Amino acid sequence: MRYGILLMGAPYSSQAAHSALRFARAVAGRGHRLEAVFFYHEGVHNAARLAAPPQDEPHLVDGWAALSADHGVPLQVCIAAALRRGLLDEREAARHGKQGHSVEPPFELTGLGQLVDLGLRCDRLVTFGP
Amino acid sequence: MLLHILNRSPATSEVYRQALAAMGPDDRLLLIEDGVQGALKGLVGRFGDVRGRLLALEEDLAARGLEPLCDDSVVRVDVEGFVTLTEEARKTVSWF
Amino acid sequence: MENDEEQDVAGDLLVILRHGPHGSSWLREGLDAALVAAAFGRRVTLLFMGEGVTALVPGQQRGPLGQKGTAPTLEMLEMYDIDSLLVEAEALSRLGLDGDELMLSPRRVEAAALPGLTACHSLVLTF
Numbered sequence: 001m002r003y004g005i006l007l008m009g010a011p012y013s014s015q016a017a018h019s020a021l022r023f024a025r026a027v028a029g030r031g032h033r034l035e036a037v038f039f040y041h042e043g044v045h046n047a048a049r050l051a052a053p054p055q056d057e058p059h060l061v062d063g064w065a066a067l068s069a070d071h072g073v074p075l076q077v078c079i080a081a082a083l084r085r086g087l088l089d090e091r092e093a094a095r096h097g098k099q100g101h102s103v104e105p106p107f108e109l110t111g112l113g114q115l116v117d118l119g120l121r122c123d124r125l126v127t128f129g130p
Numbered sequence: 131m132l133l134h135i136l137n138r139s140p141a142t143s144e145v146y147r148q149a150l151a152a153m154g155p156d157d158r159l160l161l162i163e164d165g166v167q168g169a170l171k172g173l174v175g176r177f178g179d180v181r182g183r184l185l186a187l188e189e190d191l192a193a194r195g196l197e198p199l200c201d202d203s204v205v206r207v208d209v210e211g212f213v214t215l216t217e218e219a220r221k222t223v224s225w226f
Numbered sequence: 227m228e229n230d231e232e233q234d235v236a237g238d239l240l241v242i243l244r245h246g247p248h249g250s251s252w253l254r255e256g257l258d259a260a261l262v263a264a265a266f267g268r269r270v271t272l273l274f275m276g277e278g279v280t281a282l283v284p285g286q287q288r289g290p291l292g293q294k295g296t297a298p299t300l301e302m303l304e305m306y307d308i309d310s311l312l313v314e315a316e317a318l319s320r321l322g323l324d325g326d327e328l329m330l331s332p333r334r335v336e337a338a339a340l341p342g343l344t345a346c347h348s349l350v351l352t353f
Contacts (some may be wrong), residue, residue: 001217003216008226009226010166014163015137016137019137019163022209023209023212026209026212026213029210030214031208032213041255041353060226061193070275079254111262112262113262113266115259115262115263116239116259116263116266116268117266118270119239119349120239120348120349124216124219124221124222125221126135127135127223127351127352128226129137129226129352130226144276148275151316151340152242152341152343152344153341154341154342154344154345158252204258221348221349223344224352225352226352
C-alpha cells in the first residue's frame with residue numbers, strides 16, 4: 001500500500017515526532033511504500049538543521065534523514081508554516097536577506113498543495129499531532 | 131471500518147469525547163502516547179460502548195510502566211500491529 | 227445521518243476545526259489546508275467542532291499586536307467555493323451559542339450524524 005504521514009508535533013516537545021518516526025519505519029518494514037512525510041504546524045521544527053540533542057537521546061532530525069536515505073522517502077515541509085517559525089533553506093534565506101540557513105536536504109520546503117495531493121493519492125494518510 | 135487514534139489521556143483532556151462522537155459502530159479506537167492512560171482500570175469506563183474495539187499501543191504502555199495496570203478488555207498491539215490496523219481500516223482519523 | 231444527506235455532503239476532504247481564533251495557529255493552519263485543497267479543485271467540507279465553533283462568532287477583531295485572527299479568512303471561503311460548512315450542534319449548546327447568529331450561516335450537525343461525516347470523505351484532517 002501507499003502511505004503518507006502528516007506530522008504536526010515539534011521534536012522533543014511532545015511524543016508525536018517519536019511516534020511518527022517509529023511508525024514510518026514500521027510501515028517501510030512491512031513492505032509498504034511511504035510516499036512522503038509532510039511536516040506542518042509545529043512539526044516543521046523537525047527540519048531544524050541545527051538541532052543538537054544530548055548524545056544519549058534519539059536524534060530525530062538525523063532519524064528522518066536516515067529514513068529518507070534508506071527508503072527514498074521525500075521529507076516535505078510546509079513553506080508557509082516553516083518561514084514564520086524561522087526555518088529557511090539556503091534559497092529562502094537568500095531571498096529574505098538572512099545569513100545562514102536552518103533547513104537543508106533531504107528536507108524540502110514545499111506548498112500545502114503537496115499535503116492535499118499526498119492525502120488523496122495515498123491509500124492511507126496517518127496524522128501524528130502533539 | 132475506520133481507525134481512530136487518540137494520544138490524550140481521558141484524565142486530563144476532553145478530546146476523547148470528540149473521538150467517541152465521531153466513531154461509527156464498527157470503528158476501532160487505538161490509544162497511543164498519553165492516550166494509553168485510558169486503558170487503566172479506573173479510566174477505561176469512559177470509553178463505554180467501544181470496549182472490544184479499544185486497543186492500546188503496547189510500547190507506550192510499557193514505557194510508562196502501565197502494562198500490569200492495563201484493563202483486560204483492552205487489546206494490546208505492537209507497532210507492527212499498529213500498521214496492520216491501518217491496513218485493515220479504510221482510513222485513519224487522529225485526535226490530539 | 228440519512229443516506230441522501232450523506233451523499234449531499236460527501237467530498238474529498240473533511241477538515242475538522244477544533245480550536246478558536248487567536249489562541250493558537252490550529253484554526254488558521256486548518257483553514258489554510260482547506261483553502262489550498264479547494265484551490266486545487268477538491269470538494270472540501272469544514273466541520274467546526276467543540277471550541278472550534280467560536281471561530282464563527284461575529285464581531286472578532288485584530289489582536290493587540292495587530293494579529294489578524296481568522297475572521298478575514300472565513301470571509302474568503304465562499305470565493306474558494308467552500309460552501310459545505312457544518313457546526314457541531316452539541317458544542318453550540320454546551321457553549322451557550324445561538325447558531326443563528328454565527329458568521330457564514332453554517333448547517334447544524336447533530337451528534338448522530340458525525341460518524342457518517344467521517345465515513346463519507348476520502349480524507350479527514352483534524353486541526
